Amino acid sequence: MDSGMLEDIGCEEADMRRDHRSARLAVATAGVAAMLALAGCTVSSTPSPSSSEGSSTLATGLQAPWSIVVLDDGGALISQRGDGKVLEVTASGQLRTAGTVPGVVSGGEAGLNGLAVREIDGIRWLYAYHATEEDNRVVRMPLSGEPGSLSLDTGQVEDVVTGIPRAANHDGGRIAFGPDGMLYIGTGDAGQRERARDRAYLGGKILRVTPDGEPAPGNPFGTAVYSIGHRNVQGLAWDDSGALWASEFGQDTWDELNRIEAGGDYGWPDHEGKAGAADAIDPIAVWKPADASPSGIAMVDGTLFIAALRGERVWAFDPSHPETEPWRARFTEEYGRVRDVAAGPGGRLWLLTNNTDGRGQPREGDDRLVQPAFVEG
Ligand SMILES: [Ca+2]
Numbered sequence: 001m002d003s004g005m006l007e008d009i010g011c012e013e014a015d016m017r018r019d020h021r022s023a024r025l026a027v028a029t030a031g032v033a034a035m036l037a038l039a040g041c042t043v044s045s046t047p048s049p050s051s052s053e054g055s056s057t058l059a060t061g062l063q064a065p066w067s068i069v070v071l072d073d074g075g076a077l078i079s080q081r082g083d084g085k086v087l088e089v090t091a092s093g094q095l096r097t098a099g100t101v102p103g104v105v106s107g108g109e110a111g112l113n114g115l116a117v118r119e120i121d122g123i124r125w126l127y128a129y130h131a132t133e134e135d136n137r138v139v140r141m142p143l144s145g146e147p148g149s150l151s152l153d154t155g156q157v158e159d160v161v162t163g164i165p166r167a168a169n170h171d172g173g174r175i176a177f178g179p180d181g182m183l184y185i186g187t188g189d190a191g192q193r194e195r196a197r198d199r200a201y202l203g204g205k206i207l208r209v210t211p212d213g214e215p216a217p218g219n220p221f222g223t224a225v226y227s228i229g230h231r232n233v234q235g236l237a238w239d240d241s242g243a244l245w246a247s248e249f250g251q252d253t254w255d256e257l258n259r260i261e262a263g264g265d266y267g268w269p270d271h272e273g274k275a276g277a278a279d280a281i282d283p284i285a286v287w288k289p290a291d292a293s294p295s296g297i298a299m300v301d302g303t304l305f306i307a308a309l310r311g312e313r314v315w316a317f318d319p320s321h322p323e324t325e326p327w328r329a330r331f332t333e334e335y336g337r338v339r340d341v342a343a344g345p346g347g348r349l350w351l352l353t354n355n356t357d358g359r360g361q362p363r364e365g366d367d368r369l370v371q372p373a374f375v376e377g
Pocket of ligand 1: 229256266267268271273281283
């Protein structure tokens with residue numbers, strides 16, 4: 001469903017169309033599964049006792065998980081927002097604790113949020129975005145050990161960026177290394193909405209820094225700030241052309257997906273959604289918060305996937321034709337709230353549920369890391 005459709009019709013009609021679409025998707029999915037079964041194909045690439053209809057549950061019992069990092073060997077790291085733990089999921093499906101990020105002070109949407117991993121000069125660093133008593137910050141520490149025994153070296157924590165505003169809500173928290181080797185950080189306005197367009201305030205921004213936290217060369221204002229006028233950035237991903245996309249929670253009218261330009265002003269708090277204003281860049285897509293509340297985003301085999309919390313689905317589209325490609329809803333209400341998505345091994349989508357942080361309704365095994373049934377984009 002394209003965003004224009006949602007803008008032009010009432011919510012009830014949008015719901016009706018969505019239900020119709022879901023029904024067609026379910027039929028299509030069942031058809032594909034039957035076809036694969038007839039052809040003798042293995043529908044799931046990692047069979048497990050909890051595997052069903054081509055989906056595999058890779059980890060269960062997670063507590064308020066927030067971010068997935070897929071590792072080169074097919075394992076993954078997961079952050080837990082409330083207790084600051086970093087969990088390792090091995091390629092063979094073991095779940096264990098790699099360590100606890102020191103100094104995490106959680107509360108509301110703040111706590112341990114985004115993770116990223118980068119090897120620099122022979123040291124493998126875990127980067128983490130987390131809250132302290134007085135700020136949100138990005139730190140890094142060595143990640144040592146072999147798959148199955150990964151360990152955070154919590155005695156060697158280094159600050160990367162400090163002084164990002166912290167509040168009960170609007171804490172941002174996504175971090176990712178771009179194709180240029182720089183670290184990008186999505187922040188929230190931390191309740192000071194009037195400062196989201198203020199270049200001197202680190203809230204309501206996308207930041208771009210070197211791996212050790214200096215303003216990246218070529219940044220538009222000579223500081224760490226890369227783009228301004230965001231409300232609460234939740235997801236960062238690059239498409240195959242190298243363009244940066246970012247998801248953002250709206251106030252109560254429009255959630256946004258933006259294509260980010262260096263120095264761009266995305267309008268908050270003066271504009272929300274597609275305002276057509278001369279002094280701000282419009283989002284490429286908007287959704288009603290009930291249909292989305294978008295968090296993590298990821299490119300998987302040419303498709304951009306967007307995790308949706310309130311929308312309890314994953315949105316998908318082809319970012320090479322953003323104006324004409326239809327938006328497709330995947331897995332609606334199958335897994336509950338979805339916090340993050342990632343490209344798993346073999347070009348498969350992985351998703352992280354978010355039903356245990358007090359806002360969802362936990363199901364058996366929640367929260368979970370899941371490899372859903374394969375879908376074409
Ligand atoms: Ca905007």
